[in-house]
Amino acid sequence: MVHSFWQWTMKKYLFVDDDGAFLEVLRLFFGSSPHVYLSDVRHVASVLKHDGPFDVMITDYDMPYHTGLELAKWVKQHYSAMPILMVSGHEKPDLLPSFVMQWMKKPISLDVLAWEITECLTL
Numbered sequence: 001m002v003h004s005f006w007q008w009t010m011k012k013y014l015f016v017d018d019d020g021a022f023l024e025v026l027r028l029f030f031g032s033s034p035h036v037y038l039s040d041v042r043h044v045a046s047v048l049k050h051d052g053p054f055d056v057m058i059t060d061y062d063m064p065y066h067t068g069l070e071l072a073k074w075v076k077q078h079y080s081a082m083p084i085l086m087v088s089g090h091e092k093p094d095l096l097p098s099f100v101m102q103w104m105k106k107p108i109s110l111d112v113l114a115w116e117i118t119e120c121l122t123l
Helices: 004-009 020-030 041-051 068-078 110-122
Strands: 013-016 036-038 056-060 084-088 100-105
Touching: 013 020, 013 041, 020 036, 020 110, 036 041, 041 068, 056 068, 056 110, 068 084, 084 110, 100 110
Parallel strands: 013 036, 013 056, 056 084, 084 100
Antiparallel strands: none
16 A cells, blocks of 8 residues: 555655565555666666656665766766655665765665655755
8 A cells, every 4th residue: 555645745755776575576566656666777867858857766785787886976976956866785885975865775665764754855
């Protein structure tokens, strides 16, 4: 069931994670429209061009083809205003770029993720 708060905010979130099961859980919690869920980092540029702008991007760190940090750097170069949150099964790196607003360790509670998204949008 869609969390009622997310229905009325009408914010757009871009979720990028190569774990299809995790994306499906996110979709069930946050709902489908207007959010976009990508399992392949190589499609981000096209989605941003055609479906953007997004209010926030939530990305995994460890993915095939590009890491979440590589993706975040590219997004900041082309869409500098979009906040970026990162989730990962890995520990937070010692040097995390300032444009990554939050690093969250998997497994993560969906309520905590929702709270972190709300926090980054109110800054």
